[in-house]
Amino acid sequence: MVYRKQGLGDRLFELAVYSALLFLAALTLFPILQVITISVSPSHLVNRYGLHLFPTEITFDGYKSVLQNNLIWTAYRNTIFTTFFGTLLSLLVLVLGAYPLSKPTLPHRRFWNAFFVFTLYFQGGIVPTFLLVNALGLRNSMLSLILPRLTYAFNLIILRNFFSSLPKELEESAKIDGAGDLRILFQILLPLSKPVLATIALWKGVFQWNMWFDCMIYIEDQSKFLLQYVLRMILIEGQQEHLTSVTTNYVGLETMKMATLVLATLPIICIYPFVQKYFVKGALIGAVKG
Numbered sequence: 001m002v003y004r005k006q007g008l009g010d011r012l013f014e015l016a017v018y019s020a021l022l023f024l025a026a027l028t029l030f031p032i033l034q035v036i037t038i039s040v041s042p043s044h045l046v047n048r049y050g051l052h053l054f055p056t057e058i059t060f061d062g063y064k065s066v067l068q069n070n071l072i073w074t075a076y077r078n079t080i081f082t083t084f085f086g087t088l089l090s091l092l093v094l095v096l097g098a099y100p101l102s103k104p105t106l107p108h109r110r111f112w113n114a115f116f117v118f119t120l121y122f123q124g125g126i127v128p129t130f131l132l133v134n135a136l137g138l139r140n141s142m143l144s145l146i147l148p149r150l151t152y153a154f155n156l157i158i159l160r161n162f163f164s165s166l167p168k169e170l171e172e173s174a175k176i177d178g179a180g181d182l183r184i185l186f187q188i189l190l191p192l193s194k195p196v197l198a199t200i201a202l203w204k205g206v207f208q209w210n211m212w213f214d215c216m217i218y219i220e221d222q223s224k225f226l227l228q229y230v231l232r233m234i235l236i237e238g239q240q241e242h243l244t245s246v247t248t249n250y251v252g253l254e255t256m257k258m259a260t261l262v263l264a265t266l267p268i269i270c271i272y273p274f275v276q277k278y279f280v281k282g283a284l285i286g287a288v289k290g
Contacts, residue, residue: 039063039258062259071222071230072260078142079227083208086146090204091197093151094159099185101156102163113160116153126217133218144218145211145226155200162196163189202275209268231264 033053040058066072100106101113124132129148138144166189174184190197212228219225235257 035258035261038254039262041255043255062255063263065256066259066263071225072227072263074223075225075227075230078224079209082142082145082211082226083205086149086208087201087205089146090150090155091201094156094200095185095190095193095197097151098156098159099163099181099189101160116156119153130217139218140220140224141218142224145214148214149208149211152204155203159193159196159200162193166192198275202272205271206268227264231260234260 030053037053037055039062040060041055042057042059042061045055045057101109101116103109106112133139133144133148138147170188171184174188179188210228211226212232215224215226215229216232219229
């Protein structure tokens with residue numbers, strides 16, 4: 001192998017690329033440092049003018065105040081419940097839908113593929129969806145936070161393309177041994193689909209974790225509120241009654257807001273590194289064949 005010596009143009013190009021990456025990393029890192037610093041800083045420092053990138057005094061009173069609020073724990077429980085079961089059910093529905101769509105022998109295959117692609121560009125809208133959820137008796141129910149968002153056509157197409165790219169000999173050899181379609185799907189194809197399934201699970205899990213709008217329009221009972229909706233009430237509406245009123249005398253509202261934001265974001269940040277290795281591979285595999 002012959003290595004070409006880098007010229008001045010190549011070095012300048014690398015310098016420009018690394019400079020752009022450092023700039024983007026700084027744009028991402030500075031807001032995170034600002035939020036973390038404010039969440040562990042006393043109110044008299046938070047109220048000072050300017051950026052707060054590094055804490056000069058550390059206090060965890062903001063976290064203590066937030067964690068003493070029962071509504072935060074209830075919202076955490078509801079969010080974990082909807083995220084886990086919403087992602088699991090979504091993967092099941094997507095697998096059962098994408099597998100037959102990947103078969104050329106499926107009757108009216110072009111129509112069904114076009115039907116799902118159509119939903120990417122045209123949707124019913126908020127009002128018809130609300131009327132449907134209300135007519136089904138799902139309003140003020142946890143199912144209203146799972147069933148309406150159970151599947152998404154883009155994820156279905158990604159998974160369909162992946163199944164289409166698998167060698168047909170796998171299924172043919174399994175059928176010779178007497179395996180049925182469901183056994184082929186769950187025992188042969190799904191173990192090979194870990195990258196694309198992990199990618200879709202990440203997309204769905206993050207979407208479900210960050211859901212707040214559906215909670216706002218469908219849920220009335222506070223015991224069924226989601227974490228992101230509670231966070232919205234604290235950050236945007238600034239409602240101190242959603243925090244522990246006992247500690248608001250000595251803990252600043254901004255400190256409690258940032259502490260709530262950190263607690264709401266931390267689980268996704270902890271899970272993401274374990275799924276990241278599948279992310280690029282799964283997205284590329286699912287997008288190879290149209």
